[in-house]
Amino acid sequence: MAAGAGVGRSTAARTLGGYGYVSPDVRERVLAAAERIGYRANALARSMSTGISNTIGVIVADIANPFFGGVVRGISDAAHARGYDTLVLSTNEKLPEEVAATNVLIDKRVDGIIVASAALDAASAAHFEQARDHGIPVVLVDRAVPGLELDAVVIDNRAAARDAVERLIAAGHRRIGFVWGPPVQERPRLRREMVDIAARNLWTDGERLQGYLDALDDEGIVFDADLVMVGEKVEENARVEVRQMLALTDPPTALFCTETDAMTGSLQALRDAGLRVATDVSMIGFDDSSWARVLEPPLTMIEQPMQALGTRAAEVLFGAIDGQEPSVELHTLETRFIERASVAPPSDR
Template identity: 55%
Template sequence: MASEHPPISAPTISDVAAAAGVGRATAARTLGGYGSVSAVARERVLAAAERLGYRSNILARSMTTGVTNSLGIVVADIGNTFFSGLIRGASDAASARNLDVIVISTYEDLAAERHAVGVLLDKQVDGIVVSSAAVGAPDAEHLAEATRRGTPVVLIDRLVPGLHLDAVVVDNRAEARRVTRTLIEAGHRRIGFLWGPTTDTGIDTLDELLTVNTRSLWSDAERLRGYLDALQDAGIPYAPGLVTTGAKTEESAARAALAMLQSEDPPTALFATEAEALIGALHAVQDLGLSYPGDVSLVGFDDTSWATVMQPPLTMIAQPVDAMGRLAVEQVVSRIGSPEYEPRLHMLPAELMTRSSIGPPSRVPGAPTASAGKA
């Protein structure tokens, strides 16, 4: 049945102006936050707007001022605790500056990222923070185009080689080197590396691995370089069977860790480059009836709260996610105010949270364990 009462229309700027006893232009300048308005007129307009329940038309205001007071944040996976931490820090920093935030998750899909950036540009956001899936400048033309259109873009967590933009990251190479060196100092020589990138080809040599690395996300590539740096520093030769690709999810990492631990010469330690990969490694260790650090040492990237309640607690690299998110927003705001300065790279320190999941190797390298060959 149709309503007997006509819909109530939202109050307009003209309604507010009439209620305040001022001209429409004065009301528009007051509500839009631009131009010069006397204190008396401003007070009357704001009081009238509140009395009428007026809500500003952000799009219309942006057409006048060129500002929407909004930022876009594009991340790989909003459900990942690392990215949710980045978003929380960024949102807090934006809120402190009276900026609204639009968050879009792309699940590492470059096409989805391009679409997300297009949506944000259509909404005329004042700046964009993005954890990009691009592995090089040719993949990131959408980000370069955004900057050419005058929308500042700040990279977070990952650089894009060849793309000269503001960025907030940690030194992934140095941190991976530190983790691997810590395992080596504990006596380990066979260190399994559960790595993220996927490849359709086998990796039998170091040259093949380095070729795959050129097609990897910057953070993944840097972590592999850090691992290889530490091995080289210690005079430990690269062992193809100890680096596995496609280990970004719990399931894929569990399969990779099982294959390593059931090999004829299994690793005595596992270094997972993603928090999800470390969970997969834990499943593999449990499925084989092994313990850590007694049978195999474990360490991972991206510290989380659950790592501290495991028994024993897990050693992890903790990235300063809150600070990274906050700094990225500060960088966007700074770029809006001064678009002419050179892009800035902020490389923040991470922290190795040393707990109880690293111990000495339980066997001599080359000697098979009881778990080798298990179904």
């Protein structure tokens, strides 16, 4: 590397170690040479020599969810290519933990923050103002927060859900179950109530429910509250709720599942009822997985571009770190519909 920069070994060491005198011109050449060969001065040395910490912070709802794992991977790979390290905090989908996590990142002097926020509106997002008061740009990922003037990198959940449900309708289905729905205990009976609840739901989940309602409207199918799961968003509850749907006099002939555990819970309910995927009940799921390909039949899924969401969020953040004016845009990435074999015409069982 010293050779690559045209300087002596000890000069290169001084530059990368952040001690002694190095002229700006030489520093630049050494760092450029270092970058070419993939060398990264450690954050401590870099921070001593440049006065910046070279870290960004990421706040996600649940680090054990493979979706966020993929997003974080995209962010940290992009950050790494820029010579930044990525610090990740998980909030268990709780706003007070998100506020605490933001304060930790301010305290640790990160250069920027990317967050999948649990905030439902701008009023509950004052912590981002605080970050910006400290000169730390904030970019939202996965969820926009209505009313909040921040860049957000998302997919169009409503359009993706609507498209999937329309495909089920096109295959002949008119009784379509929605798993999972709003986390309320009492099942809202009216379409109007369901729309209100969707609007106050977590952004992604609410949008997907709206997309489902859109598709029913388009095709003139009357909304039936009994076909929307309610209650806790966990696999076991999906199983129980779908079992109830399947026991209705007029049961669903298809299910649209908005999360991995909604899908596996629904598959368990089908097995409990002795029903087969496609032959008896059609299914479309959200968040493709290598497992979905090896099921029999393989499952038709909507794939979110997890890593690309992370990469784009990092690009937008680094734009802000580099001093570009924030654009306050909603950056929408495409989902991919992966047709496999879990959708068939409705059966007459």
